[in-house]
Amino acid sequence: MKYLQLTLITLLVYLSGCAPSRYVVPLKSGEQAITAHFGGPAIAFAGTTIPIPLTSLGYGRGIDSTKTVYANLHTTALLYGTVQADFGLCWSLYHKNRFGLSATISGMFTIDKWEKKFRAWPMIDVNAYRYFGSHGNFYYVGLDNWIEFSKYRAHEQLQPVHWVMNPHAGIEWCKKSWKFQLEGKWILPYRDNRPNVVEYIGIGGKGAVGIYFGVYKLF
């Protein structure tokens, strides 16, 4: 990095790239899951490219065969004194044969222990998925959308972005009571990633590419 050794600032900035899709396919009715997610936007660091090691732990529960509610606590943020949690509802919009559509409405809530500044962002995710093989494996593509309601940002400057849209694609493998997830996301693909204090790795100078891993223990 150029003038600031912002090795860790990136843990918390580009907040909209802090996690992958939580649930693409709803859990079965009554099924529960404990989840762990790891990963984040890719940055240039010490001459190489690494995903920012953002982590979160969560819990989900299928309230019927088409709806799952969940909550996640962002553990990396917590290490730095910021309580960040997201809560959501995923439901199946369409499912036929091996193809399906789902949507998730959720909210991201953050507050820091230092100045007690609170922020909340509603989010809407849509995903299309297709099963492959015979073990419930599937791949998916989708969009996650963040809404920023603030009219102003620091120093009474107009907040320039109110809708943050991130396309993503991923794959989930199922093995007995475990699921494993790999997702790639292109965060803010329509925004130049420079100037910025952080050297994000984007595509064609746009946005940042995020890489995420997830583990689900079903019970």
Add this chain to the structure above:
Amino acid sequence: MMKNLALILIGLALFSSCQRLDSNLFNTTDRLERYELDNYTGEQDFILDASYAIPDSLVHVFTLASKGPDESAATTIYALYIGDINSIATDTVIMYCHGNKWHMDFYWQRAKLMAHTGGKNHYGVMMVDYRGYGMSEGEPTEDGLYADVNAALSWLSGQGLTNSRLIMYGFSMGSAPASELMAHPRSMTASKLILESPFASSAVMAADGSQLNMPASYFTNLKIDVAEEIKLIQQPFMWIHGTNDNFLNYRTHGQVVYDNYTGTYKEFHLSQGADHGEVPEFFGFATYLDLLDQFIKH
């Protein structure tokens, strides 16, 4: 399992750490054993030709004792003065607050260039390595930045410099101590302020980085806020910035600082196409020096 998960989450919340990213904001290197100045071969923004050479007799490297208002003991920092120390009582001096990167060797060419404002060694130039930078002892902190620049001002005052002949210049992160010590003077009050590629605030950095209205307090306790402190400064102010600054966006950082200034006189000059460290070079050294000189004499 649910009980265990709940216990884990509660435990994590209770042990929410006091870690902060503040120390990671300071871009220091391993402590230097000596200053190389013209013999320094590491990365630099630009290297001046021989016509900009400064006689050895006018280059002074020495130590200062820096002590902040809340500190019980002083920290030894290194300072550099370009000019005749014996004529500080009558000279005009530019206090150059360098940026966040590394040490005075990196900024030597810039200081040397500045010593040609209005002609070779027409003005004195003072620079310090903040604590934790270069050969200076201690660890960098925000309060330390202010204390260290104030130590330099105190030394200049002791040499006979008066407020009317002191020009404050802040580059990048150096805009923080430059603005702080003009908004809240300690040893001296500079007569004019020049900010090159200033850092508006931690809040702007967080907002630029996230694209969301995210508070800086989510990752740092640093209170650097040039965009607010500039409102307290009445002395004439000049802002210069590169239009292609890929580090500190001239619109979200520099422009906000400039717009917030409500003092007696201000002017700005954009260096077309210049990146963060390229402003003097893209202006052209002669033009850059003329801009400084005209503002100082304004």
